[in-house]
Amino acid sequence: MTIDSSMRLAVVGGGVVGLSCAWRAAVDGARVTLVDAAPGSGASWVAGGMLAPVTEAWPGEEALLALGVESVGSWPGFAARLAEASGRDPGLRADGTVVAATGSGDRAELETLASYLDGIGRPVQRLSGRELRRLEPAIGPEVRGGLSVPDDLAVDNRLLLAALRVAAEQAGVVFVARNATAVADDGTRVTGVTCDDGTVVDTDAVLVAAGAYTSALHPALDGLVRPVKGEILRLGHRPGAFPAPTRTVRALVDGRPVYAVPRDGGGLVIGATQADVGFDREPTVGGVRDLLRDAERVLPGVAEFALLEVAAGLRPGSPDNLPLIGRIGPTGLLVAGGHHRNGILLAPVTADGIVALLRGDEVSGAVRAADPARVNRKVDA
Numbered sequence: 001m002t003i004d005s006s007m008r009l010a011v012v013g014g015g016v017v018g019l020s021c022a023w024r025a026a027v028d029g030a031r032v033t034l035v036d037a038a039p040g041s042g043a044s045w046v047a048g049g050m051l052a053p054v055t056e057a058w059p060g061e062e063a064l065l066a067l068g069v070e071s072v073g074s075w076p077g078f079a080a081r082l083a084e085a086s087g088r089d090p091g092l093r094a095d096g097t098v099v100a101a102t103g104s105g106d107r108a109e110l111e112t113l114a115s116y117l118d119g120i121g122r123p124v125q126r127l128s129g130r131e132l133r134r135l136e137p138a139i140g141p142e143v144r145g146g147l148s149v150p151d152d153l154a155v156d157n158r159l160l161l162a163a164l165r166v167a168a169e170q171a172g173v174v175f176v177a178r179n180a181t182a183v184a185d186d187g188t189r190v191t192g193v194t195c196d197d198g199t200v201v202d203t204d205a206v207l208v209a210a211g212a213y214t215s216a217l218h219p220a221l222d223g224l225v226r227p228v229k230g231e232i233l234r235l236g237h238r239p240g241a242f243p244a245p246t247r248t249v250r251a252l253v254d255g256r257p258v259y260a261v262p263r264d265g266g267g268l269v270i271g272a273t274q275a276d277v278g279f280d281r282e283p284t285v286g287g288v289r290d291l292l293r294d295a296e297r298v299l300p301g302v303a304e305f306a307l308l309e310v311a312a313g314l315r316p317g318s319p320d321n322l323p324l325i326g327r328i329g330p331t332g333l334l335v336a337g338g339h340h341r342n343g344i345l346l347a348p349v350t351a352d353g354i355v356a357l358l359r360g361d362e363v364s365g366a367v368r369a370a371d372p373a374r375v376n377r378k379v380d381a
């Protein structure tokens, strides 16, 4: 079954989540309008691009791990379909991930993660510092041990956004370059999206995918998504500098996490800080200092790289770190938000879930766990 071809769907927000859902829904037959004054300018533009459910795993977040594992498994097919639809390379890298630890506390923390993963049936390979350096000669002598996780992948998020925009346009998505101020409803069902110039996009269904701004668009979403600031750097390789690693390198340095995600052309994306400080998008001196200091302790060669960009973005945080994917509030209102640290990773599984709901099909068990009803119940309680 496909989506009823008479269905008008308005998507609010054109980040990786909104664009992926809009593209897939339009291909499936819906008449899609995407409302966003600046598509691709939010967290999705700033992000590192790791597709890393296993190295992001955390005890107690098994539902997020299951969703992430389902999504990373979908990524190669998603990227291939996107490349075909857009004629552009979406920038998927299949080189895998290593995790490095410096001090003894960091090694103990990685061992805790490895034992947890063993315990839930997702074993990872433990490596000595020397074995890590054999895989990635860019890793420096302060690193004493770590893990290899070949199935945690990465994507160039900016190439991805460009490909999604073209694919969505080719599939017939109409872009409205306005900010939405509210989703309108008649008390029972949604009727449209009101824009900041007073115009209204009439529609049968609305998908709110406005990242950190999702909560402001309908009372049913109030308080469900909050901004979580992250600072990140982009480095370029310079002639004579030591080559960048080919795998994503994640590390713990005296308890602080840092990562380096390779880009074609020898560049690196170094991230990321994390702070609950509201809608502040200004990078700080302290954040940049910490990232550079910690990255250099793991990958000493980065000192010779060019510092090309310093940025901060707002991760859309949810109350329990699992995204909100599903129906909420009046008939016709759906949300795809709260993807926090994993929105790039979770784009394929989110689009699959939204398309299934629009068709009236069952969603997968992992997507069902992300039904916003779970947090609505907790908020009400």
Ligand SMILES: Cc1cc2nc3c(=O)[nH]c(=O)nc-3n(C[C@H](O)[C@H](O)[C@H](O)COP(=O)(O)OP(=O)(O)OC[C@H]3O[C@@H](n4cnc5c(N)ncnc54)[C@H](O)[C@@H]3O)c2cc1C
Residues within 6 Å of the ligand: 012, 013, 014, 015, 016, 017, 018, 035, 036, 037, 038, 039, 040, 041, 042, 043, 044, 045, 046, 047, 048, 049, 050, 051, 178, 179, 180, 181, 209, 210, 211, 212, 213, 214, 229, 230, 231, 232, 271, 272, 273, 312, 313, 314, 315, 316, 336, 337, 338, 339, 340, 341, 342, 343, 344, 345, 346
């Ligand atoms: C520093 C940093 C590093 C990260 N690294 C990774 C990573 O390595 N891997 C990973 O998977 N995830 C990562 N993330 C998280 C990831 O970026 C997010 O989870 C993801 O981008 C969320 O996508 P989104 O489409 O929901 O939101 P966004 O990309 O923020 O897009 C929201 C869109 O909504 C639009 N919008 C907002 N308000 C309105 C409105 N009122 N009307 C219309 N449009 C509106 C905005 O213009 C924007 O285009 C990182 C995030 C940060 C900040």
